[in-house]
Amino acid sequence: MKYLRQFQSFATACILALSLSPIGAQADLTDSYAADAAKLVVQVSTGDPKDWNLALNNIKNVKQELGAQNVDIEIVAYGPGIGMLKIESPVANRIDEARLSGVKFVACENTMKAQKLTTDDMLPSISYVPAGVIELMKKQKAGYAYIRP
Secondary structure (H helix, E strand, O other), rough: OOOHHHHHHOOOOOHHHHHHHHHHHHHOOOOOOOOOOOOEEEEOOOOOOOHHHHHHHHHHHHHHOOOHHHHHEEEOOOOHHHHEEEEOOOOOOHHHHHHHHHHHHHEEEHHHOOOOHHHEEEEOOEEEEHHHHHHHHHHOOOOOOOOOO
């Protein structure tokens, strides 16, 4: 009888540990996002093209993991990150690819005014918002997950 109680305690502890493990949590998270359309907003506010590529890699991985049709992604660029969306951007080709796959790119008009940029300086087919930070706040309030690579 003593061994039976010890075995039951051990089995309960193992089940609890497995249910709390990152592997179990990851599977649940992925299944949960796949069941409903996931929403993701990505902040780009640095002037480093390595960060821009990291952001683009992140969204590509999210789309591959969850399925492109299951995720709504928006990248918000402001401050030094506005360079990502300029016409001469070193990641312009990747932005076009991502945009064609449904990713929305938005530029902060406050930053554009501060840097004396016009829409002619920016990549075609991007969108604009009055304030990048406010856009991030709105998206988070609307249930978007937020990352800043």
